[in-house]
Amino acid sequence: MEWHEIRDPQDTELDRLAERYRLHPLHIEDCRHRDQNAKVEETRGYLFAVRMIEQARAASAGKRADEAFYRVTDGVVDTYLPVLDRFSDVIDELEDQVLDRPTPEELARIFETKRNLIMLRRVLVNTRDLATHLQRTESELIHRDLWPFLRDVYDHVARNLDLVEMQRDLLTGTLDIYLSSVANRTNQVMKVLTVLGTIALPALVISSIYGMNMKGLPWIDSPHASAIVGGVMLATTLALLGILRLMRWF
Amino acid sequence: MEWHEIRDPQDTELDRLAERYRLHPLHIEDCRHRDQNAKVEETRGYLFAVRMIEQARAASAGKRADEAFYRVTDGVVDTYLPVLDRFSDVIDELEDQVLDRPTPEELARIFETKRNLIMLRRVLVNTRDLATHLQRTESELIHRDLWPFLRDVYDHVARNLDLVEMQRDLLTGTLDIYLSSVANRTNQVMKVLTVLGTIALPALVISSIYGMNMKGLPWIDSPHASAIVGGVMLATTLALLGILRLMRWF
Amino acid sequence: MEWHEIRDPQDTELDRLAERYRLHPLHIEDCRHRDQNAKVEETRGYLFAVRMIEQARAASAGKRADEAFYRVTDGVVDTYLPVLDRFSDVIDELEDQVLDRPTPEELARIFETKRNLIMLRRVLVNTRDLATHLQRTESELIHRDLWPFLRDVYDHVARNLDLVEMQRDLLTGTLDIYLSSVANRTNQVMKVLTVLGTIALPALVISSIYGMNMKGLPWIDSPHASAIVGGVMLATTLALLGILRLMRWF
């Protein structure tokens, strides 16, 4: 088995290979184009696969070509698992923080995570389509004894995709917690403001009334005026607080 | 029929069995790996099934292998029903509490329930796929007279999944109630605050005006000054309350 | 045609019938189990159908078994129509009330209706699957001349399901109206509060200033002090109201 490592997509070595193995011009163009999605196409005499990673080289030394290919694909799929675990941790963390204290920083993190999940999902969907295609290819290039292994790769990708969907679902939940928490806190703030008003207003109104330069205000000439008026203020405030309590505000 | 109970996934007994029955290496790997999804695969001479529960042992003593298998699967499916009933109760309870009084604790419970439903749904989808696979398998290992029973298992799983979807729908409704209730209550709090302001402001403004160290304020020299000014305060407050009433605020 | 009416699911008559007609044990279990979904299964020599209603008895006296069966099914489907009409009325009513005045009572009614629609939808989906199954069954038990009638039943169920989906869509709209109306009203309340503040604050501030025990306040020694200060209060308030008007608040 030959292994050609071409790091520079402009390398003319690619043209030499194309000529030697009669590769299709579109495949060469795809190799030269960065940011290519994963795909597999079968043509006369060779399989064309995009987005294989090069650390798989060591693992596949001295193997049959299709085994090496399986190992490369399997290796790529395995690299997604720690990424998914990391996402799980981030979402758990976000959920706790957001219930406890919703800040704009958490909001930014939720959307960054969402963005990353959307990107990861796109890569995984491509990889799954590739794996489906490989399973269906009845090619001489892939020996039958590799089939259960390929089905296993497909299985792992499908499970990863399943996990990503579940995580998107949970992340949407996190955003809902965020919005509900903010709504709840605004409600709490409003209540505190109203309670403050409830405590202050009776005292303010009553003392303003007794601040008028006017004769004939009730109890004004009593020696216990301060005590009486103070009592009225306190009683009004307590009455209002009692009403709020009945309405179950706190 | 033989029944091998292996509790420790690292047990070398597993390797001996693998050798004796020529089990596929991928199946052994799946057994060693915890947190495996439910699945069934057919190979030469045996059926490989993951996530069977061990209390089914007693029930299947002295039965044919495929009957035992059916009983295990059926037992697993039946264990989901009380879980689903519990979810139904929780959602009913949440709905009532949330309409009556939306608190952050209810919010946390809604999202915990949502999370659990998402997890349960994932397990059930796996089990349904397993049941579908079993129904379609034309294997000598599963006798034809077991088919209606397997269809029955599939039926039960499908119905459970149906229930989970309905419960997710209802839970989303609970969250909507939560948000609507909070919005409603904030609205109520705002109205109370405004009514408080409506009652207090005329009195405050008028008494402040009469608190000015100034000559020439209306009625100030009248002996009935207090009564007149008090009347004006009351009239203004009542007029404002009347307007709010006309606007149907309470 | 025989008609066996068994009201008590524990009745041993059921066992006798099972024995006489060689009914499958799973079917007997389904009969004994309350809250069974609608379904139809064909076995050797008989059709097993769940959730048929007993008032159909009279209508089917003296008919062929499959005709009686059609009449029972058709009768069940027809009972859904007035239920759907009732839902339509409730949703129309809710829509009007919610736009006009969103209260927690309406909220509770929206969610109760939503819950009922979710339940009804589940029953209808089951009935539709049953009807689909009947249409596809190539059984000697159902004569060909009944086929257009069965297609007609299917047609009616499908249309009912269509209506339920449309009603869920409209109900979701009602909830959106609710939330939008509450948001709108909170906005209105805030505006009223701000307008109240706008009217009161200039008067309060100015009269407080003239309430200070201090020399040298402007116009304080003028004989027209009250008129001048009153004019300033009025002018400030009107200016603020003018600004709010420019910002199109009312």
Added chain:
Amino acid sequence: MEWHEIRDPQDTELDRLAERYRLHPLHIEDCRHRDQNAKVEETRGYLFAVRMIEQARAASAGKRADEAFYRVTDGVVDTYLPVLDRFSDVIDELEDQVLDRPTPEELARIFETKRNLIMLRRVLVNTRDLATHLQRTESELIHRDLWPFLRDVYDHVARNLDLVEMQRDLLTGTLDIYLSSVANRTNQVMKVLTVLGTIALPALVISSIYGMNMKGLPWIDSPHASAIVGGVMLATTLALLGILRLMRWF
């Protein structure tokens, strides 16, 4: 070609026709039933089509029966286009008004439009199913040379349905604009209220303090007391406004 125009569904002419052409009893029942969905069914010797409109009569004078039928259907489909154009205009208009000024009237219009689109979509889905059915019917009653025309009718209905889906999408956007605009405006109102408070509170607090019947207040005996205190009020207010400016509130 005969053309029978029956305006009254109870007309006995219908029964005579049924007898003469051996129409199926279910079709007669469908004719008698108002509010019937569009559908086409083929039986021995005739095609049964519901929801054809009668102004198509003139256009089809002197044509073959299937051509007349095509013209009727095509005419019906064409009548939807101006309706769809009208919806487009309404949605455009709503979008502008709602961004500019979200009122309860706009809200009511959004939901009325939504309701109408839901209804129209239901009619179009029925018509599309009818067109699909006609395309697939291999009947002697429809000549092969009409096929491209029927495909054309299907094409137009599908495109209309496409437009309705797009309009529902845009209308949902309009509702989102509404809610966002209201949230935004509430936020603006809150800011105005807070700015008002910011301007008034320092003056109120300071003048209340100097209104106390108390000796020893700072600067109280200075001849420049008014100027000093006024300056302090102004400085505090400006400082608060400066802080709000730094927090980018206006």
Added chain:
Amino acid sequence: MEWHEIRDPQDTELDRLAERYRLHPLHIEDCRHRDQNAKVEETRGYLFAVRMIEQARAASAGKRADEAFYRVTDGVVDTYLPVLDRFSDVIDELEDQVLDRPTPEELARIFETKRNLIMLRRVLVNTRDLATHLQRTESELIHRDLWPFLRDVYDHVARNLDLVEMQRDLLTGTLDIYLSSVANRTNQVMKVLTVLGTIALPALVISSIYGMNMKGLPWIDSPHASAIVGGVMLATTLALLGILRLMRWF
């Protein structure tokens, strides 16, 4: 290969061509109708394709008809890529601005972008359907050696559509950020208002009380009255701020 450029859809040249090549009347009608969706139809002897762009003319000089056709289609697909890149930039930009500062202008831009994406998606879905149709057409008019190129065109359209879906997903996220940010800011404004109230109310209430024309107020005759009362005001305010701090408001 002949190339007819007809700019005016009313040109009678179209009729001459129709006659010469026996084009179907419906195709001529489609050419005359502006705003036609992309589609391809095969008839005896020619392929009818709508929405091809005319700058492709130069590129296809001297080529076979099907190659020219491929080049036109490929050119059209390539023109979408810079449009999609531009959308990506706009969405990135919107996301940052909206998190930082949600204004009504950003809201208008979000909905304008959403509208454009909905339109673009519709065009792309049409183009994809066209490409699918071309791939499946087993026509003599399209030579087999063009097939991989047509599959490549399909691939590019599918990828573009994939990108549009991802961008709609991200844009919906942007709207969620907008609403969450506004809710958050309203919450912040409420807190500032409450803190302002917390600072001002104790001072206001206490100074109003000492403004009453009343004997017997505490400490009123003390020479340190001002200091004592000032201390009480300060202590109350600090106590309230401390409580808010404990409730983690700032």
